[in-house]
Amino acid sequence: MSAVAAARSILTQLHELMASRISAQGKLNQVVDIIGEALNSEVCSIYLLREGMLELFATRGLEQSAVHVTKLAVGAGLTGTIAANIETLNLAEATSHPEFQYRPETGEEKFHSFAGVPIVRRERAIGVLTVQHVEPRRYEDVEIEALQTVAMVLAELLHNAGLVDVESSGGPSGAQTGQEVLRGLQLVKGLALGRAVFHQPRITIEQTVAEDTEAERQRVYLAFDKMREQIDHMTGQAEFGVGGEQEEVLQTYKMFAYDEGWSRRINEAIDSGLTAEAAIERVQQRTRMRMREIDDPLLADRMHDLEDLANRLLRIVSGQLGTAASQGLRHDSILIAKNLGPAELLEYDKRRLKGVILEEGSLTAHVVIVARAMGVPVIGRLRNARGLIREGDTLLVDGDAATLTIRPAQGVLDAFEGRLLRSRERQAGYAKLRDVEPFTRDGQRVQVMMNAGLRDDIAMLNLTGADGIGLFRTEFQFLVSAQLPSRDMQKRLYKDVLDAAGERPVIFRTVDIGGDKALPYTVTDSGNEDENPAMGWRALRLALEREGLLMGQARALLEAAAGKTLNVMFPMVSEPWEFDAAKLVFDRQLEYLRGLKRTLPEAINYGVMLEVPSIAEMLDVLVPKLKFVSIGTNDLTQFLFAADRANPKLAERYDWISPSILRFLARVVQGTKGHAIDLGVCGEMGGRRLEALALIGLGIRRLSITPASVGPIKELVRRIDTAEIGAAMQGWLASPPPNMRETLALWAADHEIDVD
Structure with missing residues (x-):
């Protein structure tokens, strides 16, 4: 008899049994007889997880007096090992297994062969189904397949009958709870x-045994067609470019989606009497068991891909597509x-x-x-x-x-x-500073501004009492859109931001996309992925190449700021001519609007993000053209240290409070002195109390940080004497201590400044 025929024979009888009105215990007593007879097995037993122990609930062939008496810990004996590892055992001689435990009350000493499969619900073992023979022999593959299919149907029967603990049925078995x-x-x-x-x-499978096999098969065929359409669409999307790891992953998905072996196994499970959902889950269970045996990480990844596809197929066939x-x-x-x-x-x-x-x-x-x-x-x-x-x-x-x-x-x-x-208590204390202007102890005013990028962020201006928005990341609107935002959409967002800010300044950074922020609806002309996205074709480089993109944004900003002050900042400037080229785009749009007699901004201030170290060497050329410079510490750090911040091994290796960084920043501060220019810092560095102390000591008087950091930094500013920290910083930079972070922290503690 084939595995399909054996399983179908058992499932047909189980289907009738489930519909009967006898008790749950009575059903289990009949289940072990049905399975034992179908597989010609002398013993068939069901163990269920109750109160953390595997309890013998029904048996054919063992002593009936052992039912509800024999109990095994998860991980103990052969049955406990199956539950703990969610694995199948098939042994010609049970005593040969190192985990074998003899339970005399069951009368099992005369039985040699042993096979067992876990009863799994929602990826957790809730019980074990076992068969035994007097004759020492391994069970045939068809018998094991039939047992596994039956165990899956049993899982739903047991759960619906309330025979397993709620904790056990919903969660991991044994120690995993x-x-x-x-x-x-x-x-x-x-x-x-x-x-x-x-x-x-999670998809809950309500019905496991099929009423109409052909109807279930058609449901699976339709689901396969829809899933393959989805994968083909994903593969064709520009977001994934040509070549690279993403394309490789999608090609693997496509290979599995069209794999005849996978669809054949699901068909066989339907032939055995399972519904479409149960058939997919049955094949998935087999995959999961294989995954537990795989040591090769590459193969394990591919099995995870198949798992993901099976979940997608299950959602399609069940109609449960929402998140x-x-x-x-x-x-x-x-x-x-x-x-x-x-x-x-x-x-x-x-x-x-x-x-x-x-x-x-x-x-x-x-x-x-x-x-x-x-x-x-x-x-x-x-x-x-x-x-x-x-x-x-x-x-x-x-x-x-x-x-x-x-x-x-x-x-x-x-x-x-x-x-x-x-x-929360600390945050409540910081909230009290919302309407307090951040002056240092010696009367220096420090601007504490916030970073934003979403429409909802604007509410944080009033909640935090920030001095304005020192960095509005315009690319967020592009990142969360399925298509390129129209000029009108951009204009509405920028106008809403300016209206909400009122008299407080807003600095709009032009789109910083490309590189590691690739958009699904844009493709580079080369069609190639950047090997190092952070240093690749991104931000202003990409915007100048695609002048239409920058022109549209320039027009939207100019129209949104009608009658108001507009602050525009260009990212990733590495040479003065790039700033000139970007400003020219705005100048031309300004002239165009002037010709249409449109209301223009009252004033336009231009600035740059200092992220690329090369621009620091050209400040004398660039500064006369600017109203402000914002140091982008996140990118600047990785460029200075040649350390990719996306690499976990390097992310924490290079310290913002190192003499290298601080000396560089001190040179930038010195390079802007004597010019009517506003110098600030944008980035996480300014939002950390110890780092902010160092920046203020260097002469930085504008910090733009996350909204959550505004309160803590305001409180810090009120504790600082800029003359004291300035003098200390000069000494340390002239003769750097072995550990600058530790030295600064000790200085802060001596001056009763909490920098934690």
Whole structure:
């Protein structure tokens, strides 16, 4: 008999049994007889996970007196090993296995052969199905296949009958129900506490046994067609360019999507009597078991790709295509996803979205840029997070340490809540400074401005009391749009920002796209990916090449600022002629609008981002043409140290408070002296208290930082005497100490300045 025929024979009888009115225990007693007879097996037993132990619930062939008496810990004996590892065992001689345990009350001493499969629900073992024979022999593959298919149907029967603990059925078995701590890659700092919510909700299979096999087959065929269309569309999108890792991943997806072996296995599962959803899940279970045996990381990645495709197919065939965002968040939530796009993140309720966990993710991913602006902590590179976390689990996200705690013990939860409370108390103290102007102890006014890029960010101006927006990242509108934003769309956004800011200044940075911020609707003329995106064809370089893009933005900004002051900043300027070329685009649009008799801005101030070190050598040429310079410390640092900040090994290696950086910044400050120019810093460096102390000591009097940092930096400014820190900085830069960070921290402590 084939595996399909054996499984079909059993499932047909199980289908009739499930519809009967006898008790759940009575059904299980009949289930073991049905399986035993179909496989001609002398013993068939079902063990269920109850209160953390595997309890013998029904048996054919073992002593009936052992039912509900024999109990095994997860991981103990052959049955416990199957549950713990979610693996299949097939042994000609049971006693030959190192985990074998003899239970005399069962009367199993006369049986030699043993086979067992886990009963799995939602990727967790809730029980074990075993068969035994007196004769020492390995079970045939067809018998094992039939057992695995039956175990899957049993999982739903057992859950619906309430025979397994709620904790067991919904979550990991054994030790996995307790606390787990995972370490990943720090993407956005911060602390968050909430319940786990999956971006792609788990599909609950309501019916496992098919009424009409051919109807189920047609449902799968249609789902395959739709899935292949989606993959073909993704492969053809310009976002993925030509060549590179992304194309390789998509080609692998395409290979699996068209793999006849995969579709054949799903068809065979349908032939055995399963519904379309159950057939896909059955093949998925087999894949997961194989994944647990794979040591090769490359092969494991490919199996993960197949898992993702199976999930996509399951969502299509079940009609459950929405994300958690469309269903709404009902409580403080931590979002779990393999990866996310920025537009997908913005669909969530910001009041209840507390953190994000990504199985993939990188420091330069678009979603990370947006999450940082939203103030949502993010941890990435947490492989198999979706397999370890249950929907609704309590999660602790420590973005500072890049750790995720799953199902924390009460003591750990209490300590974390204490940290959150202290953080909120500090924030409440900073909020009291909202309407207080930040003057130093010796009367120096420091401008504390905020960075923004989303329409919703503007509300933070009033909440924080920031002096204005020192960096409005116009590219955010491009990143979260499915197509190039029209000039009118851009104009509306810029006008709304200026209206909301009122008298406070707003510095608009022209689009910084390209490189690591590639847009799905733009392709470079070369068609090639930059090997080093941060130093590639991006920002002003790309904008000058695509003059239409910059012209449209220039016109939108000029029209939006009618009757007001417009501050425009060009990113990634590396030579003076680039600034001249960009300003010329604005000058021409200005003349065009003047010819149309349009209302023009009252004043236009131009500035540059100092990110590329080369421009520091040309300040004497450039400064007379400018009203302001903003030092972009994020990019500047990686360019100075030749250290890619997207590389986790290098991300924390080079210190902002090193003599190299500080001496460079001191030269920039010196180069602007004697000129009517406003010099400031944009970037994370200015939002850290110790780093901000160093910048003020160098003579920087404008900081543009994340909204969450405005309060802490305002409070810091009021503790500083600029003459004292200025003199100390001069001495240290002339003769650098062995550890500049430690030296500055000790100086701050001596002067009662909290820099933590």
